[in-house]
Amino acid sequence: MSLFEHILEGVPDSIFAMMEAFAADTNDKKVNLSPGIYRDDNAKTWVLPSVQKAREILVADQNLNHDISPQMGNPDLVSVARQITFKDTLSSRIITSMQTISGTGANHFIARLLSDTLQPKTVWLSNPTWENHPKIWTHVNSAIEQHLYPYYDYRTSTLDIEGMISTLKERASRGDVIILQVCAHNPTGLDPSMEDWETIAEVCEEKGIFPVLDSAYQGFATGDADNDAWAIRHFAARSRGTMEFAVTQSFSKNFGLYGERVGVLHIVTRTRGSAAKAESALKTLSRAEITSAPAFGAKVVATILQDQVLREQWQEDLKTMSGRLRHMRKRLYDELIKRNTPGNWAHLLTDIGMFSYMRLSEDQLAILRNTFHVYLLPSSRLSWTGLTSRNVEYVAESIHKVVTLSM
Numbered sequence: 281m282s283l284f285e286h287i288l289e290g291v292p293d294s295i296f297a298m299m300e301a302f303a304a305d306t307n308d309k310k311v312n313l314s315p316g317i318y319r320d321d322n323a324k325t326w327v328l329p330s331v332q333k334a335r336e337i338l339v340a341d342q343n344l345n346h347d348i349s350p351q352m353g354n355p356d357l358v359s360v361a362r363q364i365t366f367k368d369t370l371s372s373r374i375i376t377s378m379q380t381i382s383g384t385g386a387n388h389f390i391a392r393l394l395s396d397t398l399q400p401k402t403v404w405l406s407n408p409t410w411e412n413h414p415k416i417w418t419h420v421n422s423a424i425e426q427h428l429y430p431y432y433d434y435r436t437s438t439l440d441i442e443g444m445i446s447t448l449k450e451r452a453s454r455g456d457v458i459i460l461q462v463c464a465h466n467p468t469g470l471d472p473s474m475e476d477w478e479t480i481a482e483v484c485e486e487k488g489i490f491p492v493l494d495s496a497y498q499g500f501a502t503g504d505a506d507n508d509a510w511a512i513r514h515f516a517a518r519s520r521g522t523m524e525f526a527v528t529q530s531f532s533k534n535f536g537l538y539g540e541r542v543g544v545l546h547i548v549t550r551t552r553g554s555a556a557k558a559e560s561a562l563k564t565l566s567r568a569e570i571t572s573a574p575a576f577g578a579k580v581v582a583t584i585l586q587d588q589v590l591r592e593q594w595q596e597d598l599k600t601m602s603g604r605l606r607h608m609r610k611r612l613y614d615e616l617i618k619r620n621t622p623g624n625w626a627h628l629l630t631d632i633g634m635f636s637y638m639r640l641s642e643d644q645l646a647i648l649r650n651t652f653h654v655y656l657l658p659s660s661r662l663s664w665t666g667l668t669s670r671n672v673e674y675v676a677e678s679i680h681k682v683v684t685l686s687m
Contacts, residue, residue: 294657302655310653311675313666316634317538318601321668328536330594334583348572351563353379356582361529361544364505369516376547376555378562379573383496383530386545387416390492390526393561394457395421398490404458406431410466413459432468437627439470445483454488461494463508464501464633467661471632477511481518491525500534501633503602516548524549531581534598540577608667615676622683638662644682652678
């Protein structure tokens with residue numbers, strides 16, 4: 281008998297399972313609207329022009345080596361990551377920053393650190409949230425209770441900010457942790473307004489909740505990196521800079537570096553003594569788990585953000601990506617309205633970023649997939665990156681038929 285026979289079979293990851301099913305589908309009209317990976321209008325993974333130029337610079341450098349990075353990560357990457365995250369608030373706060381294995385690694389490191397030190401009873405997650413958030417916290421410490429705060433109003437496809445605030449005021453306790461997505465909320469595409477963010481920050485401070493601001497789409501959401509980081513800078517600046525929190529940062533989406541796994545974790549503390557202890561704990565954790573973060577992708581990001589010309593090109597690249605997604609939103613909305621497809625589709629125009637909730641049932645999603653070969657996640661999340669000028673009419677017609685046939 282094998283020593284591993286007692287292992288319980290794991291639940292397949294929905295995104296990877298959908299990708300495998302799509303790859304096995306031989307239908308010529310198949311459309312994959314499930315993965316959160318940017319595609320161009322040819323449905324191909326796009327290498328940003330700024331990234332292409334940075335790679336050429338690095339490859340041409342005769343002094344380029346593959347030495348191990350310091351424990352806190354590539355210093356140039358960490359420096360530029362701090363700058364684009366905090367900007368004017370950087371000089372007024374004490375911040376510990378470490379390179380991680382993309383945003384997933386940053387979320388894992390802060391969950392592990394908070395579990396070991398703050399020892400929260402509860403972590404609050406938005407309803408719904410990125411499916412890896414609960415998995416990470418369960419993996420780190422299953423004894424920490426996971427509670428959901430209202431976020432998406434399933435009746436109106438709008439942000440339930442009142443439900444969110446009232447729930448936190450009534451049920452959250454001092455020492456709890458809350459995960460807040462900074463922009464381009466995954467999976468709903470709904471973001472709080474600036475006024476909403478002010479209220480959220482106020483509640484966190486009043487209740488003594490430790491915020492983890494998950495920043496996976498800075499610049500990718502609206503095309504403006506400063507605009508997309510507003511919430512982080514507000515948290516950093518409020519109450520004369522006394523609020524402690526963390527930021528988990530990914531460069532996968534906004535640089536198209538999905539496979540390079542570039543990320544940074546920032547921890548904002550009140551005192552330098554606390555910052556030193558946090559850094560020491562992170563070094564211990566990193567040494568045991570990864571020893572050192574990957575170098576090449578970090579050098580690509582640093583090269584772009586340290587060069588004025590490349591940085592300006594990157595800003596244009598952000599506008600290209602966010603602009604294409606807005607265009608596809610309008611195209612699908614127009615096609616559904618043209619067909620008088622039953623339902624409220626107005627939110628498709630106001631959602632931000634890669635995703636929207638389509639509010640299709642499991643049966644409707646199954647028909648969409650099995651009959652029309654259009655793939656959405658079981659949650660009904662649609663990834664706009666899979667839509668192109670050549671398939672948007674087919675997708676709209678498929679959705680229209682599925683919705684009308686099931687009435």
